[in-house]
Amino acid sequence: MSKTKYINFFAILLVLLISSCSTLKKNEKQPVDPRIKNFNFNYYFLEANKQKILGNYGDALELYALASNQDKSDAASYYEIAGILNLAQDYSSALEYAKKAVKHDKFENKYYLLLLASIYSNNNLHKDAIKVFEKLIEIEPLNIGYYFQISTLHQMQKKYSDAIKILNKAEATFGVSDVICLEKENIYIKMGEPDKAVAEIKKLCDAYPEKTINKILLAESYVNVGKRKEAEEIYNQVCDLEMDDDIAYFSIADFYLSVGKYNKAFELINKGILSQNVDLNIKLNLILSLLNNIKVGDTDITNKLGEFIEALVLQYPDDLIVRVLKSDYLLFVGDFKNAQKEYEFILEHEKTKIEIWQQAISIDVALQDINSLYTHSKEAVELFPLVLDFYRYYIISAYATSNFQDVVEAVDFASPYVEKNHELYIDFLSMQADAYYKLEEFHKSDSVFDLILYKDSENIQALNNYSYFLALRNENLDKALEMSTKLMSLAPNNLSFLDTHAWVLYKHKRYADALIFINQALIQDSTNATFLEHKGDILFRMDKVDQALEFWEEAYKNNGDNEQLKEKIKQKKILD
Secondary structure (H helix, E strand, C coil): CCHHHHHHHHHHHHHHHHHHHHHHHHHCCCCCCHHHHHHHHHHHHHHHHHHHHCCCHHHHHHHHHHHHHHCCCCHHHHHHHHHHHHHCCCHHHHHHHHHHHHHHCCCCCHHHHHHHHHHHHHCCCHHHHHHHHHHHHHHCCCCHHHHHHHHHHHHHCCCHHHHHHHHHHHHHHHCCCHHHHHHHHHHHHHCCCHHHHHHHHHHHHHHCCCCHHHHHHHHHHHHHCCCHHHHHHHHHHHCCCCCCCCCHHHHHHHHHHHCCCHHHHHHHHHHHHHCCCCCHHHHHHHHHHHHHHCCCCCHHHHHHHHHHHHHHHHHCCCCHHHHHHHHHHHHHCCCHHHHHHHHHHHHHHCCCCHHHHHHHHHHHHHHCCHHHHHHHHHHHHHHCCCCHHHHHHHHHHHHHCCCHHHHHHHHHHHHHHHCCCHHHHHHHHHHHHHHHHHCCCHHHHHHHHHHHHHHCCCCHHHHHHHHHHHHHHCCCHHHHHHHHHHHHHHCCCCHHHHHHHHHHHHHCCCHHHHHHHHHHHHHHCCCCHHHHHHHHHHHHHCCCHHHHHHHHHHHHHHCCCCHHHHHHHHHCCCCC
């Protein structure tokens, strides 16, 4: 049962209780002792207050009903019942009890009237709500809020002239003020009377000529009605004056930006940025607005924006939002390296926000900084263990930095969560199989490769790596040949796969066949050191030692760090 239905149920119960008690009263021979009724009323009312505080509105409603049954002239009970029904959006029932609260109130309690006005409005009875606020003005004539409430109710009915009239009454009572003039300006714009809208702000300027902010409001009013020339004349007059509020610098700057007078705008923005009287959030919003609207290629504006951000960093060196803003600017201008430094600072002070880690990692990726990517992603998966994107980067970077134990552990953890994502799951398993091989845990490596091929029998990467690793170990060579042969049928022109198949054939001592495939690889890449060395090995086994030496020497020339190859050339033989 919903809250609304629950409360409506008690509203019905209330009627039944009253009816029931009335019947009982007719049958009573003796009147109830008023002291007992007073005691019961206090008990029910206080218990109802307790339940309302606890949030048990249904129980509270029932108890207020019992209290009102003890004293049908008590306005407070009706007021509380109306409040709860209004909260439950049962506006029709709420109105009945709000009227009773006002009817039985002996002291013209303004809160009872305010609730009644609110419920009238909720029932779209705006005229009745206005009458209540007019009554409130009689009770409390110096409460300007009542005038604005009546104005709002008139505007909701599109009775803009009536809204102006009540605000004129307010102005007659309180004098010319910015809140009244600005509201009247807004109404006149709705009415399509721009001259009257501007006249309201002119009146404000005449009343308080010493206030710079009023002149700025007048300029803004001119802008709102399309009179930009008049607005510029006023801005030119006030931009060098001392401001009542330094935030006005931004308002004036916004106008100069709109008319393309950037130097003047930037001068004013700089004053606002340097001011200690302007809230940081306002400064940040301005910079963000500029950053979001700047066009690529606007070098002067871009550089100026960088100066503003540096000024903010000098003022607020430890504010993380400022540092994030700076990093966003650096990313915008393509300075990824310094943006990365900013995120290092941010992550030293704030590690709980996932968005910061995502941005830091994306910068590492853009820079291809694999070491930083490994460091950041490793910490990120510890903090956010169920974010799979972090695991993707962690596993890739751990593999690339030879942290193979991290790879196998991370894949074990992440696999249950990515198994439904077939492509990602296979990628993870492939790196785990390679990592196990690098850790010389060969049987675990084989087991993972078998799992990959069970899931995807034509996975060319697994077929390639698995067959090559078996060949290197001289194990299960028939299986290796079966896989490399299948590999050739799936991707016959891939250089790496041609080399793998040649090497498996070499291990099978099928040297003539191996030579055919290694030659195909070298036709496409004649300088590849691995291909050259493998061809030398094949030629050596074919008793073509001199030719083998030529290819080994060419391979060494292209990869001078291979000490084993160097020794092979020196001894003119394959080192077993």
